[in-house]
Amino acid sequence: MKKTILLFLTFVSLLNAQEIYATFNVVAVKNAKLAFVAGGIVKDINANIDSIVKKGDILASLNNDDIKALLDNAKTTLKFAKRNLDRQKKVKKFLDQGKFDLVLSNYEKAKNNLAYQQALYDKTYLKAPFDGIIYYKDIEIGDAVSGMMLKTVFKIQSLHERKLVLEFDQKYNKIVKVGDTFNYKIDGDNKTYTGTISKIYPYANFNNRKIRAEVKAKDIVVGLFGDGTIITDKK
Secondary structure, eight states: OHHHHHHHHHHHHHHHEEEEEEEEEEEESSEEEEOOSSOEEEEEEOOOTTOEEOTTOEEEEEOOHHHHHHHHHHHHHHHHHHHHHHHHHHTGGGSOHHHHHHHHHHHHHHHHHHHHHHHHHHTTEEEOSSSEEEEEEOOOTTOEEOTTSOOOOEEEEOSSEEEEEEEEOGGGTTTOOTTOEEEEEETTOOOOEEEEEEEEEEEEOTTTOOEEEEEEEESOOTTOEEEEEEEEEOO
16 A cells, blocks of 8 residues: 555655656865965975865975074064063062063063964965865976965865756746756766756856755766756746
8 A cells, every 4th residue: 555655655756756757967175276366486386286185284385494584583582572571470479560561561572483384384385275186287496486476376176076067047037946856968978867956056147147056966087968857846
């Protein structure tokens, strides 16, 4: 009896289902163009095309001996400013308030200068913003880079996470819903795959007036394309 009811409900569902044609392109879920925001000469390169990297890995660095010297000097200045402040705190009740405020001010300035020099130093390193794979490289040791004219030197994308960016006729914009099934084939591959719509863009493509949507996928080569049908409810 239960099997009969299930078959009946499935049959009713199929009667109410509507197939909507859609095309798609494969893109990475995460994708970033990386550039140095500081100027200098490239000292080291630690990544190449097809390198798999982790978030925070150093991809390349600039000559930074001068900035490192300023950073070390800032650390020394802060160390002695802190010692002086600690010393003055012990005898604060015997000090003129103005003199103590000056000591405190010098300490705060030294702390701020260290933070500034550390930020300049950090900018001489280009790091991976997330786990992924490098798929573009335009940098060599000895190259001069300018923080005033940003130039993309690496492109990185997520290693496995992909999404299909669908396009379908705008007349279906009130019919297609998040959660609808998408059956599709990749161009050149006869196998049929199934995914679920996870996002629908709230606007139409200005070039062709079609609506876009996304379907999550894994381990598909970025740049491939194909087509399929969205299975949705007629209601």
